[in-house]
Amino acid sequence: xxxxxxxxxxxxxxxxxxxxxxxxxxxxxxxxxxxxxxxxxxxxxxxxxxxxxxxxxxxxxxxxxxxxxxxxxxxxxxxxxxxxxxxxxxxxxxxxxxxxxxxxxxxxxxxxxxxxxxxxxxxxxxxxxxxxxxxxxxxxxxxxxxxxxxxxxxxxxxxxxxxxxxxxxxxxxxxxxxxxxxxxxxxxxxxxxxxxxxxxxxxxxxxxxxxxxxxxxxxxxxxxxxxxxxxxxxxxxxxxxxxxxxxxxxxxxxxxxxxxxxxxxxxxxxxxxxxxxxxxxxxxxxxxxxxxxxxxxxxxxxxxxxxxxxxxxxxxxxxxxxxxxxxxxxxxxxxxxxxxxxxxxxxxxxxxxxxxxxxxxxxxxxxxxxxxxxxxxxxxxxxxxxxxxxxxxxxxxxxxxxxxxxxxxxxxxxxxxxxxxxxxxxxxxxxxxxxxxxxxxxxxxx
Numbered sequence: 001x002x003x004x005x006x007x008x009x010x011x012x013x014x015x016x017x018x019x020x021x022x023x024x025x026x027x028x029x030x031x032x033x034x035x036x037x038x039x040x041x042x043x044x045x046x047x048x049x050x051x052x053x054x055x056x057x058x059x060x061x062x063x064x065x066x067x068x069x070x071x072x073x074x075x076x077x078x079x080x081x082x083x084x085x086x087x088x089x090x091x092x093x094x095x096x097x098x099x100x101x102x103x104x105x106x107x108x109x110x111x112x113x114x115x116x117x118x119x120x121x122x123x124x125x126x127x128x129x130x131x132x133x134x135x136x137x138x139x140x141x142x143x144x145x146x147x148x149x150x151x152x153x154x155x156x157x158x159x160x161x162x163x164x165x166x167x168x169x170x171x172x173x174x175x176x177x178x179x180x181x182x183x184x185x186x187x188x189x190x191x192x193x194x195x196x197x198x199x200x201x202x203x204x205x206x207x208x209x210x211x212x213x214x215x216x217x218x219x220x221x222x223x224x225x226x227x228x229x230x231x232x233x234x235x236x237x238x239x240x241x242x243x244x245x246x247x248x249x250x251x252x253x254x255x256x257x258x259x260x261x262x263x264x265x266x267x268x269x270x271x272x273x274x275x276x277x278x279x280x281x282x283x284x285x286x287x288x289x290x291x292x293x294x295x296x297x298x299x300x301x302x303x304x305x306x307x308x309x310x311x312x313x314x315x316x317x318x319x320x321x322x323x324x325x326x327x328x329x330x331x332x333x334x335x336x337x338x339x340x341x342x343x344x345x346x347x348x349x350x351x352x353x354x355x356x357x358x359x360x361x362x363x364x365x366x367x368x369x370x371x372x373x374x375x376x377x378x379x380x381x382x383x384x385x386x387x388x389x390x391x392x393x394x395x396x397x398x399x400x401x402x403x404x405x406x407x408x409x410x411x412x413x414x415x416x417x418x419x420x421x422x423x424x425x426x427x428x429x430x431x432x433x434x435x436x437x438x439x440x441x442x443x444x445x446x
Contacts, residue, residue: 001084055080097128099219103215109329121166130220130224137236237250268301279411291350349383386431
């Protein structure tokens with residue numbers, strides 16, 4: 001980081017990006033023999049998990065290649081790094097590789113990345129590497145830039161030897177090793193797993209294990225094999241980006257959803273988003289909206305409708321609903337599972353727009369506090385940011401009662417466009433005011 005008056009600039013360097021993140025990314029693409037050293041591999045590499053991301057320069061510099069990263073880091077000794085990332089307009093999530101599964105479905109990322117992320121990958125029988133294995137797609141890559149990959153002292157050599165043996169038993173192979181970086185590749189099918197000697201560790205996960213069940217689920221030190229269809233196909237069957245965004249993905253069949261239903265959902269949300277933007281009208285100036293959260297994303301069609309705008313969307317899928325988050329990742333988008341009875345894992349004032357489609361109605365059915373959710377939304381939203389609530393009229397009237405106390409301003413409230421999916425729904429568009437506590441206390445006494 002470099003101070004520049006009242007601003008902080010991020011020139012793209014870092015503890016491991018000596019020549020800038022852009023050149024580092026190009027070097028990874030070169031190591032993998034991608035055409036023109038472009039990391040997106042002609043659209044086949046789209047979603048990335050950056051573990052221990054720091055201020056997310058890696059993820060930030062991927063965006064120009066039409067690659068989107070979920071930049072992940074904890075609140076540790078390097079405090080507020082995810083807050084810096086979100087302030088830069090880079091997709092990021094406050095989280096940690098610990099004991100619970102990360103809130104992402106299996107086979108979501110084409111590339112996982114760790115540059116000096118200070119993670120002990122050998123602990124607990126390699127359970128953290130096995131969590132990355134769960135998250136990587138068939139043929140996915142793990143790019144690892146760390147002293148263990150190149151240093152020659154005794155301890156680093158020991159770690160490298162043990163780590164190499166572990167990933168070999170996991171059926172990963174070295175795609176390339178150059179200078180300070182090694183890139184492993186995951187197998188395309190189950191053949192290698194089936195050839196391993198009986199009793200080899202780590203074992204395969206049990207047949208009944210659901211690799212897409214993640215909310216509060218403990219990690220396990222086991223390998224997640226591919227479903228039989230994916231094994232036979234030898235890959236995901238996904239279209240390259242940007243066609244991937246609107247092409248029905250094969251995993252729709254897991255949810256018993258037809259391609260026709262998927263396409264109609266995409267078209268419906270395209271029309272809804274166009275209506276939203278016409279309602280927002282002159283309130284939205286260029287560069288005022290960058291970080292968006294869809295609080296109940298379903299198939300991600302709200303985010304897909306924003307493809308031509310300079311924004312990114314955190315697609316949130318309720319933990320107790322259909323596991324549609326894997327469809328969102330298969331469209332080349334990103335998101336997280338969550339329970340809206342709890343706080344979302346982000347810093348205050350990190351999103352410019354929140355979209356809440358029937359979130360309050362769902363919350364009421366579970367008996368959780370709608371007032372608490374309003375406060376959480378206020379915490380997440382930046383001053384002058386927007387909220388779009390699409391819900392029943394009773395919910396809209398409930399929220400209106402709290403506008404003054406929350407220092408929110410109602411821009412408009414209209415009936416939703418009629419459709420079978422939106423019976424008796426209304427749209428309420430809100431803007432959060434920029435206010436100071438001193439002014440608020442004076443207002444309350446006058």
